[in-house]
Amino acid sequence: MSDCIFCKIVEKEIPATIVHEDDDVLVFMDIGPIIKGHALVIPKKHYDPVTETPDHVINKLFLTAKKIAAAQMNGLGADGVNIMQNNGKASGQEVPHIHVHVIPRFDGDGHHWNWNPKKYDDFDEMAELAHKLRKQL
Ligand code: AMP
Ligand code: ZN
Numbered sequence: 001m002s003d004c005i006f007c008k009i010v011e012k013e014i015p016a017t018i019v020h021e022d023d024d025v026l027v028f029m030d031i032g033p034i035i036k037g038h039a040l041v042i043p044k045k046h047y048d049p050v051t052e053t054p055d056h057v058i059n060k061l062f063l064t065a066k067k068i069a070a071a072q073m074n075g076l077g078a079d080g081v082n083i084m085q086n087n088g089k090a091s092g093q094e095v096p097h098i099h100v101h102v103i104p105r106f107d108g109d110g111h112h113w114n115w116n117p118k119k120y121d122d123f124d125e126m127a128e129l130a131h132k133l134r135k136q137l
Contacts, residue, residue, distance in 0.1 A: 001097070004046055006046075006095055006099065007046050016028040016031075019039055020067075024044060024060050025042065025060055026044055027039055027042075027064060034103050034111060035104055037072055038103045039101075041064045041065050041068060042097060043098060045057070047097070049088060049093075050085060053098050061098070061100050064100075065083050065100045069083065073104075077106070078104035078105055079105060079106050079107045080104075080106075081104055082101070082102075082103040082105060083101065083103075085101065086101075
């Protein structure tokens with residue numbers, strides 16, 4: 001994808017601070033870290049969104065994210081890690097090349113997700129949504 005910023009990073013056409021690279025994936029530091037040490041794991045080949053990405057690529061992305069999470073804990077002293085993956089504008093995705101955010105978290109780091117749990121109207125509403133999901137599986 002010629003106009004994809006992450007493809008350009010893969011091709012080394014624009015700079016990035018690379019943490020890890022192999023035949024399949026590239027890991028580099030997020031330029032706008034939620035918490036310092038925030039890394040992105042991407043496949044070298046362009047895929048998007050997650051539902052269009054082959055299973056073997058998903059496996060590799062998340063196995064790599066697991067390694068990066070361990071590195072953040074062992075190497076940066078993180079107390080926890082957020083692993084996130086956004087799909088579509090509605091989700092807040094800005095770069096349409098599949099990527100996994102691996103964000104180190106430290107006790108008292110001061111970051112709070114704007115996590116605002118809603119309530120279902122009743123049990124039936126929740127069950128109906130679960131039913132719709134089940135039918136697709
Ligand atoms: P998302 O909102 O899930 O699409 O996340 C895109 C992420 O890519 C953001 O966290 C950005 O800070 C990050 N990002 C965008 N451009 C670059 C770049 N050139 N180098 C490193 N990270 C980038
Ligand atoms: Zn791309």
